[in-house]
Amino acid sequence: MRIYKVFTLLGLFISIFYNCSLPADDEEDSEGEDTATSELSWEGETDKFTINSKEGVHLNDPAEDSGTAYVTIPSTSVKNTRWEFGVHLTFNPSANNYARFYLTSSSNILSGSLNGYFIQIGGAKDNVTLYRQNGDQPKLLASGREVMKGNNSPQLYIKVECDNNGYWTFWTRLESEDGYTLEKQVKDTGIQSSVCSGIYCVYTKTRCKAFTFHHVRLSNGVETTTDPDNTPDKPDSEEPDITELPEDVRGMLLFNEIMYDNATDGAEYIELYNPTEQTIVLPQLFLYKMHEDGKVYSTTTLQNESPSQPLIIASKGYLCFSKYLDKIIQKHNVNRENLIEISKFPALDNEGGYLALSSTPKTGKGHTFDTCRFWDEMHDTDKSKTIGISLEKKSPELPSLNKNWRSSKHTTGGTPGIKNM
Incomplete structure (x- = not known):
């Protein structure tokens, strides 16, 4: 009788195990x-x-x-x-x-x-x-x-x-x-x-x-x-889809590096970081220059030279914008990957200022990715030696607060389009 019960329980276990496997093509x-x-x-x-x-x-x-x-x-x-x-x-x-x-x-x-x-x-x-x-x-x-x-x-x-x-x-x-x-x-x-x-x-x-x-x-x-x-040996290829943005985009893209007082052989630039788990694809971005009270006095469209080609920022990746890419490439020993040339890139005040990054050309609730301040006092080196030295984030995924910025530690003065030192 005991042997019969053992086999009964064993049969029940096996039945449950196989019924929990993925259904075959002809199974419900x-x-x-x-x-x-x-x-x-x-x-x-x-x-x-x-x-x-x-x-x-x-x-x-x-x-x-x-x-x-x-x-x-x-x-x-x-x-x-x-x-x-x-x-x-x-x-x-x-x-x-x-x-x-x-x-x-x-x-x-x-x-x-x-x-x-x-x-x-x-x-x-x-x-x-x-x-x-x-x-x-x-x-x-x-x-x-x-x-x-x-x-x-x-x-x-x-x-x-x-x-x-x-x-x-x-x-x-x-x-x-x-x-x-x-x-x-x-x-x-x-x-x-x-x-x-x-x-x-x-x-x-x-x-x-x-x-x-x-x-x-x-x-x-x-x-x-x-x-x-x-059988194809090559992967599929497809055009990137424009990212569907949520109602509030804050934090999806962040400022990561700012060169605002460049050396004579360099150029001004801003660098963005994508802290999310997805590649972000957008037709364009909008850079605001602002007063301390948040009032916008200048808006610049950031987009590829060919408007039909979207901006692509990989997950945990970088994208840098400047007016003079050749100078940046030569000065900082980087390639053109993650660099976008903007012919109307705005001049950044050497005395410092305020910036915002937006998904639209107009201010509005939920459209701002990030805001930041850049100022000489945010450097952690001798303030008399900040020309040609960018401000960079200590932790790129954290908010753009004053305490999260420092002087670039790279020998060229900056790391446009690549990870900070």
């Missing part, structure tokens, strides 16, 4: 518990998630504020690996609310610099995309269909495989669809090691409880049947 969505996902060894910012057999992995940020959150599971597989998971968003994703499932990562801190591959759900477009990330820079490899377009509460399943030849293939299936749709296949062998897989969410205050991942499963035994003659 499981409506029961997701024991398999909840029993994985999740680590990271677990205080921001609810993880149980009922919900899977559900974002539940107790701070109820905008931000990012991640959890990871150990995984060293790259080739010969299949990743499967379901995802449910209670909103239509946007540039400020989207999710990533990291297939591989060299770091278990998904909010920092890492090398890996990830699937992004949403963003500027309502599609599913495959990326490779090197350091802080994501590279689009393949774009899928816009499965979430017009869907305010998308529920879908995603399957990704990497075979032994380094060919990546991914499929998607909406909950309303009977089977998976093959999206794209592309070859990429740029990263061949991993320490974990994981979930990474980017959200505004109203979406801090709106992400759920479930039926997460990793497995091996991927069949290597890729025909190199019929």
Whole structure:
């Protein structure tokens, strides 16, 4: 009798385990518990998630504020690996609310610099995309269909495989669809090691409880049947989408460096920093010169020489504007990357002043990215030796307060377009 009970319980456990696996193409969505996902060894910012057999992995940020959150599971597989998971968003994703499932990562801190591959759900477009990330820079490899377009509460399943030849293939299936749709296949062998897989969410205050991942499963035994003659070896290419800005843009872009009293062989410039987790793409920006009371007396449009080409500021990246790029390049030993020439760049007062960066040519609530003051007293060197020395942020991601500025420590007097010393 006891043996019979043991086998009965064992059979029940096996039944539950397999029912919690990702549904096959011809199966209906499981409506029961997701024991398999909840029993994985999740680590990271677990205080921001609810993880149980009922919900899977559900974002539940107790701070109820905008931000990012991640959890990871150990995984060293790259080739010969299949990743499967379901995802449910209670909103239509946007540039400020989207999710990533990291297939591989060299770091278990998904909010920092890492090398890996990830699937992004949403963003500027309502599609599913495959990326490779090197350091802080994501590279689009393949774009899928816009499965979430017009869907305010998308529920879908995603399957990704990497075979032994380094060919990546991914499929998607909406909950309303009977089977998976093959999206794209592309070859990429740029990263061949991993320490974990994981979930990474980017959200505004109203979406801090709106992400759920479930039926997460990793497995091996991927069949290597890729025909190199019929499979693209080059990543997708697509034009960047203009970033959808929230009602209040403050803090999305920050002043990071100001050269206002340049040497004779140099030039004035301002440098911006993008502290967010997303690349920001805008047709133009607007630089205000202001009086101490905040009244604007000069507005300059910051844009590429070709107005049809938008400004692109990568996540954790820099963009510098000046009237004389050749002088800056020669003086500071930098290349043209992250530098934009503005023929009508305003003269900055050598005695100091006030600046603001805006998304519109007119002042208004919610349109200002950042404001700052630049003054000789903010230098931390001998005030008689500040000519040709820029003011730079100590911590680029922090507010532009007087105490967060110092004299540039670089031998050339500044670091336009690159990280501060």
